[in-house]
Amino acid sequence: MKRLLACLLFGATLLAAPLAAQTGPLRIEITEGVIEPLPFAVPTFVPDTADAAAQAGQISQVIAADLTGTGLFREIPATAHIGKITDFNAPVQYADWKAINAQALITGGVSVAGDKLTVRFRVYDVFSGAELGTGLQFVGSTAGWRRMAHKVADEVYSRITGEGGYFDSRVVYVSEVGPKDQRRKRLAIMDYDGANVQYLTDSSSIVLAPRFSPTGDRVLYTSYESGFPRIHVLDVGNVERRVLDQTEGTMSFAPRFAPDGRTVVFSLEQGGNTDLYRLDLNSGQRSRLTNAPSIETAPSYSPDGSRIVFESDRSGTQQLYIMPAAGGEAQRISFGQGRYGTPVWSPRGDLIAFTKQNKGRFHIGVMRLDGSEERLLTASFLDEGPTWAPNGRVIMFSRETQGASGRSSLYSVDITGRNLKPVPTPDGASDPSWSPLQK
Amino acid sequence: MTFLTRFLMVGALLALAACNDPNRFGGAGSGSGSGTGTGVAGSGLPSDPTSVAYFQQAVGDRVLFAVDQSTISPEGQTVLNGQAQWLITNTDYTAVIEGHADEQGTREYNLALGARRANAAREYLISRGVAGNRLQTVSYGKERPIEICSDEACYAKNRRAVTVLASGLSS
Structure with missing residues (x-):
């Protein structure tokens, strides 16, 4: 837990740092600082029903795009993954994710019943070997799959940065x-x-x-x-x-x-x-x-x-x-x-x-x-x-x-x-x- | 129906119809759409002094403004004097004065600035004897430039108030 939290605090401090660093009403500065984005892995969510495979893939991609789009996160591509998530409820093999330096791991499962879509997910702090927060699930319509992906990403962003999200907007x-x-x-x-x-x-x-x-x-x-x-x-x-x-x-x-x-x-x-x-x-x-x-x-x-x-x-x-x-x-x-x-x-x-x-x-x-x-x-x-x-x-x-x-x-x-x-x-x-x- | 209501309704219709004309905000020579068989004299100017084309080309339908200003220049006063005279003679016409700004400004401010310019022209025409109820104003801010380069040469032509006649409205 410590290592991930330290990294997150680092990110949060950087967000706030320029505000604290400047003084005086006339000081003007274009800040172009660069921080090291936090590496994460989001292996394709597990399709819990046979017809959920396509949506599971799309949802994982939107979550990754939301997080990397902030500039605060960097996705470790699936081609670099050593471990594989095939069961949403099975214990995570942290060593597999440590080895590729993924500091956060996001796993999930997707099931489809008629036009009802259920998305479950968990966030792990890889280097402290513990779950960050608890697993959550969202239920919605299959047509609203992008919104559900954004909701997952908002929750991940929120847990890791301590800030509210903005993707489901x-x-x-x-x-x-x-x-x-x-x-x-x-x-x-x-x-x-x-x-x-x-x-x-x-x-x-x-x-x-x-x-x-x-x-x-x-x-x-x-x-x-x-x-x-x-x-x-x-x-x-x-x-x-x-x-x-x-x-x-x-x-x-x-x-x-x-x-x-x-x-x-x-x-x-x-x-x-x-x-x-x-x-x-x-x-x-x-x-x-x-x-x-x-x-x-x-x-x-x-x-x-x-x-x-x-x-x-x-x-x-x-x-x-x-x-x-x-x-x-x-x-x-x-x-x-x-x-x-x-x-x-x-x-x-x-x-x-x-x-x-x-x-x-x-x-x-x-x-x-x-x-x-x-x-x-x-x-x-x-x-x-x-x-x-x-x-x-x-x-x-x-x-x-x-x-x-x-x-x-x-x-x-x-x-x-x-x-x-x-x-x-x-x-x-x-x-x-x-x-x-x-x- | 009162004169005013009729005036406003027809004005609105004309304004709507005009929106479909791509040359609506075009250069000074765009007498199209209102050319009621106007002949062109040897000078290149429309021969019928009561025509809209004559108003646009011979009298001059627009005044230009300095950056962020709405003061009528001496050249502008000359044009507006001519417009006032023409409007006093041709009582069948009403006008909407359109105020415009160049692109170098924020959208809302430019709307307000265009309104200042249109109103400055309107006030001047009223001061020269044109009845205020014949003159409406509207601002387009930076939404309808006539020149599209991003240089002062274009900007100078875009900072304008254009008097657009609405014809045949005698009550």
Whole structure:
């Protein structure tokens, strides 16, 4: 047990280390540190019924892909395995796994009965020769096999890192085709890893910036369906949608749910001026939160719903501010060089992710609530629109490439700036919003 | 049906129809879709001064803005003076003023910035005598550039407010 735990603590410390190492609100650093990923083995899960072989193989592969995709784990390929797991309940021969330096071993069994799928698994700390946690089983439908694989991987990730997982989650985003001046956009939803893409709207009008509800059942977005930008709410289950606010002579955009799922904060533009408003979905009652001649937009609630972070150019350039959820005095939190926009409160409550523009480059970054320990995670021609993984450890965002053939796609990066990688989508993609963990 | 409702409905229909036209946000010469048999004079400009094409090409349908600004430049004022005069003469038309930004900005901010630009043009036209109820605004932010290179030459043309006429709406 000791050896594995030591390694895990090492990983956890590294996640937290850059936060502790930096001081002062103006210190900016792109962290590109590399850690040694933890080697694990996930021998193909044992098919407990004859017809479960195909799914057992696929499930093992998705678990391995989830774990290696974090950058914190490294899979030891099956070709290197000495031992073989043929019985889920038989004692593990630790020496076989020690010999190939697998520090964690994940075993499992899969059975199929009709359209019912059962997945069992155990996690072992190879070098201390003991099970880590206890065996668990998930039961679901055969069609939902990917979700069950993600649930197993979440549990493994959780046991080994001590953090919540994020694999059993979805992403709603804007799917894009066509050149910049004729781009067609429609809403799409997919698993966090790019699997199971479905389209929620057609591309007959521009759609922008979808945002999940706190339970992932609804999506707020901005659509030009009426000819003017208006906020819509869409039910993910039945794809029904309705417009939320259509005051004539105004534009409404940049909506986001409060943690209660009943309140929406958004930007309303009237006579060229953009301010923040709050809408109660039950009563339809609207109240004004800011009243300034400057641009106030991109609001995001704190996880406890008590405060809102937003951007404003009241100082002359785009900067980040935090105010009480009912409006009132706002504190500026961004003081570095350049412009700051699209702030998003971490689900853990500890950090604000943002887009920064400085010297012709765009960055995704994070800072503490008081603006200290600013850390830039990316740099490119155009990065924008961060969204948090449910565990607050990974950020997804849009990256648009330069020039006439420029194209937008999704990327993810962890909050230390490591493991930057593209998220696969069938077409161009922008404005991701990460769901909470599914129930 | 009140004039305003009719105005808004037709406006919305036109806006919708226009979405299908790929040249909708195209260059200054894109008088397509509204060319009601307009002849072109020797100068290359449309001969009928009451035509939409004339408004777009001879009067000028757009004003450009500096980076992150919504102030109407002296050149912009000249164009808008012409637009005001034309709109006062051709009372059958209403207009939607579309504000745009270049790609160098975040999406939400650019929407708000485009709205500022469209509104600046609208306020200027009103100050020159055009009735406010004939002028609507909409912002496209950075969603509809007309030039797609990533250089200032393109950006300068994309930071614009375009006055788009809706025809035949006399009440």
